[in-house]
Amino acid sequence: MSVLVVGSVALDSVETPFGKADEVLGGSATYFSASASHQTKVQLVGVVGADYPVDKLQALAERGVDLSGLEHAEGESFRWRGRYRHDLNSAETLETRLGVFSHFRPKIPAAFKSAEFVFLGNIDPRLQLEVLKQVDKPRLVACDTMNFWIESRRDDLIELLKHVDLITLNDGEARQLTERANLVQAARWILERGPKTVVIKKGEHGAFMFTSSSVFFAPAYPLESVFDPTGAGDSFAGGFIGYLARTGDLSDASLRRAVIHGSAMGSFVVEGFSITRLLEINRADIARRVAEFHELVAFDKSLDS
Amino acid sequence: MSVLVVGSVALDSVETPFGKADEVLGGSATYFSASASHQTKVQLVGVVGADYPVDKLQALAERGVDLSGLEHAEGESFRWRGRYRHDLNSAETLETRLGVFSHFRPKIPAAFKSAEFVFLGNIDPRLQLEVLKQVDKPRLVACDTMNFWIESRRDDLIELLKHVDLITLNDGEARQLTERANLVQAARWILERGPKTVVIKKGEHGAFMFTSSSVFFAPAYPLESVFDPTGAGDSFAGGFIGYLARTGDLSDASLRRAVIHGSAMGSFVVEGFSITRLLEINRADIARRVAEFHELVAFDKSLDS
Numbered sequence: 087m088s089v090l091v092v093g094s095v096a097l098d099s100v101e102t103p104f105g106k107a108d109e110v111l112g113g114s115a116t117y118f119s120a121s122a123s124h125q126t127k128v129q130l131v132g133v134v135g136a137d138y139p140v141d142k143l144q145a146l147a148e149r150g151v152d153l154s155g156l157e158h159a160e161g162e163s164f165r166w167r168g169r170y171r172h173d174l175n176s177a178e179t180l181e182t183r184l185g186v187f188s189h190f191r192p193k194i195p196a197a198f199k200s201a202e203f204v205f206l207g208n209i210d211p212r213l214q215l216e217v218l219k220q221v222d223k224p225r226l227v228a229c230d231t232m233n234f235w236i237e238s239r240r241d242d243l244i245e246l247l248k249h250v251d252l253i254t255l256n257d258g259e260a261r262q263l264t265e266r267a268n269l270v271q272a273a274r275w276i277l278e279r280g281p282k283t284v285v286i287k288k289g290e291h292g293a294f295m296f297t298s299s300s301v302f303f304a305p306a307y308p309l310e311s312v313f314d315p316t317g318a319g320d321s322f323a324g325g326f327i328g329y330l331a332r333t334g335d336l337s338d339a340s341l342r343r344a345v346i347h348g349s350a351m352g353s354f355v356v357e358g359f360s361i362t363r364l365l366e367i368n369r370a371d372i373a374r375r376v377a378e379f380h381e382l383v384a385f386d387k388s389l390d391s
Numbered sequence: 392m393s394v395l396v397v398g399s400v401a402l403d404s405v406e407t408p409f410g411k412a413d414e415v416l417g418g419s420a421t422y423f424s425a426s427a428s429h430q431t432k433v434q435l436v437g438v439v440g441a442d443y444p445v446d447k448l449q450a451l452a453e454r455g456v457d458l459s460g461l462e463h464a465e466g467e468s469f470r471w472r473g474r475y476r477h478d479l480n481s482a483e484t485l486e487t488r489l490g491v492f493s494h495f496r497p498k499i500p501a502a503f504k505s506a507e508f509v510f511l512g513n514i515d516p517r518l519q520l521e522v523l524k525q526v527d528k529p530r531l532v533a534c535d536t537m538n539f540w541i542e543s544r545r546d547d548l549i550e551l552l553k554h555v556d557l558i559t560l561n562d563g564e565a566r567q568l569t570e571r572a573n574l575v576q577a578a579r580w581i582l583e584r585g586p587k588t589v590v591i592k593k594g595e596h597g598a599f600m601f602t603s604s605s606v607f608f609a610p611a612y613p614l615e616s617v618f619d620p621t622g623a624g625d626s627f628a629g630g631f632i633g634y635l636a637r638t639g640d641l642s643d644a645s646l647r648r649a650v651i652h653g654s655a656m657g658s659f660v661v662e663g664f665s666i667t668r669l670l671e672i673n674r675a676d677i678a679r680r681v682a683e684f685h686e687l688v689a690f691d692k693s694l695d696s
Contacts, residue, residue, distance in 0.1 A: 172572055173572055174572075267477055267478055267479075268614075268615060270613050270614065270615040271615060271616075291593065291596040291597070292596070292597070292610065294613065300686075301613055302688070302689075302690070303613070303687050303688055304688075304690075305597070305608040305610065308574065308599065308606055309573075309575065310573060310575040310576060311573065311576075312573070339690070339691060342689070342690040342691075343690050343691065343692075346690055346692075376692055377692055381605075382606060382607065382608050383688040384607075385607070385609075385644070385647040385650075385651055385685070386648065387648075387651075387681055387682055387684075387685040
């Protein structure tokens with residue numbers, strides 16, 4: 087089954103201790119699509135300005151990303167400029183120019199309305215709700231969010247929670263949204279408000295997945311060098327939701343494997359700027375890394391305990 | 392096989408968002424012993440002042456901790472007073488009074504010299520080296536350390552590394568010691584200087600174990616409420632080394648199970664003040680939590696990857 091993603095398509099300029107990149111492909115929908123395309127067909131809805139180097143998106147189209155929902159608007163594309171210091175843990179935003187993204191009103195093409203898997207990238211929760219009014223009856227709706235919406239659109243976000251099956255957010259956002267310092271309590275708070283599954287991403291410290299009956303934890307892959315952390319969260323989501331869409335299996339066992347696929351994609355994307363690494367790897371690379379995740383946490387509980 | 396621990400025996404006064412405790416049992420050797428006593432016999436070497444409530448240590452003696460190496464010195468016992476704020480991640484030290492601990496020169500009783508498993512708790516690396524001169528030929532020597540010794544006794548600490556098989560330290564200490572921000576690189580730096588096994592503890596974010604040929608990760612148990620984080624690292628070490636001493640098995644598979652036992656003990660101790668919880672639980676509780684750790688990270692890698 088294919089997956090519909092709605093989110094930003096941006097131009098990023100990034101500086102890390104290891105180098106810099108100017109005006110490279112960025113945005114939540116871009117990272118998500120490049121990642122999910124290793125699993126299944128992707129339908130992208132977003133907006134770019136007249137200045138966007140759309141030819142560079144051809145690499146996504148070749149990987150099965152349907153770009154017919156990408157709106158071409160008058161004006162400048164969404165640009166983000168940021169810098170990572172030595173610890174690579176948090177981006178310092180130097181400049182954000184929303185451009186055409188500030189007036190984005192997602193329009194879901196007729197051919198996309200029957201999407202069975204939907205990922206609402208990090209945009210205004212009012213727009214995320216509007217998207218849901220335009221789609222038929224997805225099997226799974228997942229969303230992401232960020233601190234800005236938690237502060238400025240709290241009520242809308244809580245309304246959105248009633249309509250999504252799954253939410254991904256990072257630990258800081260989970261604490262901010264729920265006003266709970268403890269992540270187990272934070273997850274329960276969210277589970278009580280709609281989603282059946284809550285994924286709390288902790289960056290280099292891995293990710294938790296909570297349901298009402300189970301807790302799963304996936305470490306981050308212990309990379310010897312992280313090149314550029316930009317897009318790790320959206321690449322995680324792409325691997326995660328892409329895996330579920332490909333298998334069509336929403337069991338707990340499948341959700342766990344999906345988290346590992348998400349973690350694998352997050353570990354690949356940070357090995358280079360932009361979506362470079364996601365375009366280089368193949369299914370065998372992913373399978374190998376999934377096996378490495380298995381080895382990383384494997385222990386025999388039956389002996390001598 | 393029994394395990395010899397050399398470290399501090401203190402009186403802690405702790406304040407957390409959930410309550411406070413005055414002059415309760417603390418110190419690295421105390422936590423280590425209480426934890427390891429669930430696995431095997433423990434021989435403790437430390438020092439207390441004339442004012443120490445030694446009767447309270449009876450609970451340890453009843454659990455198989457041999458206190459004949461506990462020196463009773465003239466003067467005041469080691470006291471630590473600290474506070475944890477809402478996030479419980481780092482202790483704020485309000486007062487440290489070393490007392491008799493400042494003149495501590497560990498003397499290993501004749502009956503302890505043949506110890507096969509030795510844990511050098513966090514004391515001056517010069518003293519840790521002196522301990523090693525007093526013991527015969529242990530199968531495994533493990534040590535802990537802290538930022539204070541990394542700053543003030545760097546050369547001695549690097550000398551010590553040549554003589555230990557295993558080191559446990561937290562992520563901040565690993566970065567400080569090795570001047571590497573990346574933990575994989577930090578672990579390799581340490582492995583090149585002596586220890587065959589490096590355990591990097593990340594508190595609520597779990598623990599990595601590195602050897603030259605393998606990386607293992609254990610998450611922290613997702614507790615809904617952490618009551619008092621004091622002693623988590625030493626309780627981890629007690630479960631870890633205690634497990635190895637009990638089984639006598641130093642294979643990679645056994646080291647992995649040992650890390651999980653350490654993580655389990657760390658998760659119990661933070662449920663109460665001082666060593667309270669470690670005295671309440673039994674082997675069945677530990678086995679249950681080890682099984683929960685297994686479930687927490689379990690996924691089937693063979694399907695659909």
